Amino acid sequence: MKTRILFVCLGNICRSPSAEAAFKGLVKKKGISHKFDIDSSGTYGYHEGEPADRRMQSHAVRRGYNLTSISRPFKPEKDWDEFDFIIGMDDSNMKNLAEMARNKEDIKKLFKMTDFSNNYNHTEVPDPYYGGDQGFELVLDLLEDASEGLFEFLNSNAK
Ligand code: 4NP
Numbered sequence: 001m002k003t004r005i006l007f008v009c010l011g012n013i014c015r016s017p018s019a020e021a022a023f024k025g026l027v028k029k030k031g032i033s034h035k036f037d038i039d040s041s042g043t044y045g046y047h048e049g050e051p052a053d054r055r056m057q058s059h060a061v062r063r064g065y066n067l068t069s070i071s072r073p074f075k076p077e078k079d080w081d082e083f084d085f086i087i088g089m090d091d092s093n094m095k096n097l098a099e100m101a102r103n104k105e106d107i108k109k110l111f112k113m114t115d116f117s118n119n120y121n122h123t124e125v126p127d128p129y130y131g132g133d134q135g136f137e138l139v140l141d142l143l144e145d146a147s148e149g150l151f152e153f154l155n156s157n158a159k
Contacts, residue, residue: 002034002035002036002037003035003036003037003084003085003154004036004037004038004082004083004084004085005023005036005037005038005039005083005084005085005087005150006038006039006040006041006074006079006082006083006085006086006087007019007020007023007038007039007040007041007087007089007113008040008041008042008043008074008086008087008088008089008093008097009040009042009043009088009089009090009093009125009127010042010043010044010089010090010092010093010127011042011044011046011047011053011071011129012040012041012042012047012069012071012072012073013042013047013050013051013052013053013056013071014052014053014056014127014128014129014136014139015089015125015127015128015139015143016040016041016042016089017040017052017056017067017069017071018052018056018060018065018067018139018140018143019040019087019089019113019125019143019146019147020038020039020040020069021060021065021066021067021068021069022065022140022143022144022147023036023038023147023150023151024036024038025064025065025147026147026148026151027151030151037083039069039083040069041072041073041074041075041079042071042072042073042074043073043074043093043096043097043100044073045072045073047071048071048072048073049070049071049072050070050071051067051068051069051070051071052067052069052071053129055128055133055136056128056136056139059133059136059137059139059140060140063140063144065140074097074100076100076101076102080100080101080102080106080109083109084109085109085111086106086109086110086111087110087111087112087113087150088110088111088112088113089112089113089124089125089127090112090124090125090126090127091112091123091124093112094110094112097110098110112124113125113142113143113146113150114142114146115146116146116147116148116149116150116152116153117142117145117146117149118145118146118148118149118152119145120141120142120145120146122142125139125142125143125146126138126139
């Protein structure tokens with residue numbers, strides 16, 4: 001059985017497409033891409049159908065990540081069932097996702113990306129949308145670190 005992971009932010013044009021690409025990059029490097037289904041979505045549908053933010057893309061590509069995903073809103077009626085782990089980027093995402101949970105089983109699937117950080121004490125992946133270059137770099141730093149932590153968490157939970 002594949003492990004199915006959905007990364008979620010607000011617009012699905014900056015943080016969660018980058019989380020998707022970073023985690024896909026990590027499992028590809030380890031040669032086990034076939035064991036995962038990885039996707040991303042946003043709690044807010046305003047950017048639906050759009051590619052990732054150009055600024056986010058240009059920062060990501062310098063680290064070898066092509067952000068190819070197209071923004072789509074989180075769909076509670078489908079996504080809670082189709083994924084094993086739903087991973088939000090900040091406390092606002094977590095609140096929005098918790099409000100969309102249908103039952104306790106859904107809530108058990110809900111995690112925050114920074115819970116998996118190894119080397120950072122940040123408790124959120126901050127929204128980079130209205131900031132400058134540093135914000136986009138911080139997003140990538142936090143996501144690369146937490147992707148390693150997430151991978152270790154999944155391994156330690158595997159039978
Ligand atoms: P994301 O960033 O949630 O990381 O995709 C944002 C994208 C768009 C907006 C805010 C944050 N916005 O307000 O349109």
